[in-house]
Amino acid sequence: MTYQSRAQWQLRLILLPSAALLLALVIWPALYAVWLSFTNAALVGPGAANPRFVGLRNYARLVGDGDFWNSLMVTGLFVLGSAIIGQFVLGLVSAVLLNRPLRFRAVFNAIILLPNAVPEVVAGFLWISMLAGGERGVLSRIVMGLGLQPQDWLNTFPLTMIIVVNTWRGIATAMILLTAGLSSVPKEVHEAAVMDGAKPGQIFRMITLPLILPTIFLYMLISTVSTISIFGFVYALTRGGPGGATEILGIYLYNQSFTAYQLGYGAAVAVVSLVFSLIVGVIYVRALKVEV
Amino acid sequence: MAKRPQLMAYATLSLISAYCALPFFWAALASFDGNASLFLKWPEDWTTANYTRIFTVENGLTWFMNSLIVVGAATVLTMVLGGLGGYALSRSNAWWKRPFLYTILLIRVVPPPALIVPLYKVLLTANRAVQEVLRAVLPPDMLRPAMRVFGLVDGYLGMILILTALQLPLALWILKTFFDTVSRDYDEAALLDGASLMQRIRLVLLPLALPGLAAAGLFAFISAWGDFLMPLIFISSPELQMLPLGLFRAFLRVNTVDWGFLTALAVLYMVPSVVAFGFARGFLVRTFGGGVKG
Numbered sequence: 001m002t003y004q005s006r007a008q009w010q011l012r013l014i015l016l017p018s019a020a021l022l023l024a025l026v027i028w029p030a031l032y033a034v035w036l037s038f039t040n041a042a043l044v045g046p047g048a049a050n051p052r053f054v055g056l057r058n059y060a061r062l063v064g065d066g067d068f069w070n071s072l073m074v075t076g077l078f079v080l081g082s083a084i085i086g087q088f089v090l091g092l093v094s095a096v097l098l099n100r101p102l103r104f105r106a107v108f109n110a111i112i113l114l115p116n117a118v119p120e121v122v123a124g125f126l127w128i129s130m131l132a133g134g135e136r137g138v139l140s141r142i143v144m145g146l147g148l149q150p151q152d153w154l155n156t157f158p159l160t161m162i163i164v165v166n167t168w169r170g171i172a173t174a175m176i177l178l179t180a181g182l183s184s185v186p187k188e189v190h191e192a193a194v195m196d197g198a199k200p201g202q203i204f205r206m207i208t209l210p211l212i213l214p215t216i217f218l219y220m221l222i223s224t225v226s227t228i229s230i231f232g233f234v235y236a237l238t239r240g241g242p243g244g245a246t247e248i249l250g251i252y253l254y255n256q257s258f259t260a261y262q263l264g265y266g267a268a269v270a271v272v273s274l275v276f277s278l279i280v281g282v283i284y285v286r287a288l289k290v291e292v
Numbered sequence: 293m294a295k296r297p298q299l300m301a302y303a304t305l306s307l308i309s310a311y312c313a314l315p316f317f318w319a320a321l322a323s324f325d326g327n328a329s330l331f332l333k334w335p336e337d338w339t340t341a342n343y344t345r346i347f348t349v350e351n352g353l354t355w356f357m358n359s360l361i362v363v364g365a366a367t368v369l370t371m372v373l374g375g376l377g378g379y380a381l382s383r384s385n386a387w388w389k390r391p392f393l394y395t396i397l398l399i400r401v402v403p404p405p406a407l408i409v410p411l412y413k414v415l416l417t418a419n420r421a422v423q424e425v426l427r428a429v430l431p432p433d434m435l436r437p438a439m440r441v442f443g444l445v446d447g448y449l450g451m452i453l454i455l456t457a458l459q460l461p462l463a464l465w466i467l468k469t470f471f472d473t474v475s476r477d478y479d480e481a482a483l484l485d486g487a488s489l490m491q492r493i494r495l496v497l498l499p500l501a502l503p504g505l506a507a508a509g510l511f512a513f514i515s516a517w518g519d520f521l522m523p524l525i526f527i528s529s530p531e532l533q534m535l536p537l538g539l540f541r542a543f544l545r546v547n548t549v550d551w552g553f554l555t556a557l558a559v560l561y562m563v564p565s566v567v568a569f570g571f572a573r574g575f576l577v578r579t580f581g582g583g584v585k586g
Contacts, residue, residue, distance in 0.1 A: 008385070012384070015380035022399065025454060027395075097304060122561055122562050138318070228403050253405045254408065270406040
């Protein structure tokens, strides 16, 4: 055996622990979910002892389940409101403004990054105070300053509020990625446009925006995928309520499996969200043109 | 001349910053307030009693130590496995390299909530096997303490492995791309000098890989430290409780919500991840795409 082929074998050996761990704790459970979704497995009752094969029954039930469609709808609006609109718009504004020479740039930058570092449950906890009902809550005091009525925010506008919180958490991600995109726009193009007498708004629309479009697309994919995975802070804040108004997919999955004890049905929901995420993932991998 | 665009820029940035910073003000002020409440106010009774209460009256120390043990071990394990695996993926020219890398990228988009049901069933079965083995080799009174360490459900080992598995794809990816930038000449030279695999890793690659390992470790730490779902599902014993659940359960005690204690705990909980995030900032852009260049 030559030393080179021995070295290649050693490479396999040192990759093995990682491969085994991912196989055991991610890939095997994902495949197992597919099998579970065709059974009546449950945490309690007859399905717990001897799960039976029930064919597509869980999926049929899924299609007819209003709560599932509600959860999809809520998740869609949540992704649209926070990842696609909120984080993106505020992240783009921050990136553009911080891309020019300003005083206190580092301070603004640090403050905007801060929410990104907060553990999920702390994020939920902090906003319980901000969104507290009555006249003494922070948001209520702010809107009263604008001449509006105070509200019991988490009960009156639950979905809007979790969008506000998620936007808060994610401005940093958008800002970082878009700053990277902006810095790749060549200075000469910008200068040439100024020479030709273009206004700042025109330059942004006609030059900057088209040039950072690939970055924007990349950001949309990443944030969509990561927003679908959210569980912690929404659970801490509302646990999906009131009345399912904030029951995003992660919470619906948890509720179906661990409070309704229906593992088979929960697995069917899991498979549907796995398939959806994988589709977005494949688009992402293709869009990146990853060189491996 | 005061430029209007300049002023607009400051005004806009100040508004965004206020949105970002306001929640922290409440936590920071209330944690030093002897009469803390749910509402933002300036403390009249400054005190550090809220912080000392975490360690004296409540189980704060237990939660903190558990989080530190589990997340610390998961971070180290992620760095070791990610370093070895990332090196292998960078240097290998086997046919499975490409499928393996695509699989890693796709694993990163899998939502963890979709995995909890099958993962729970898989680990419950494996946990019974672990229990049988331990029962066979240990005296009966040692079984429970041993299960707390080696248990896959409601035990340190299970939690460490789960958190490692979730952080590993990103770590492998970061380190693979990192090793791609390290010239192969180093390992070829060491190989020709007759260095064994362990010697090559220890003497040649480890010193070269330190920045990559640091980035992978920081991201693994931040993400595992903040995770709420996995401790919620897989830890039930009070003596194994970690910070996220300690905080969560404490604010569910509706009748006796102690805002001073809770905010102090929240501040204590977020400090390590904020510090780690400060160090990780410089690495942030490169990791997103796995290939976004510039």
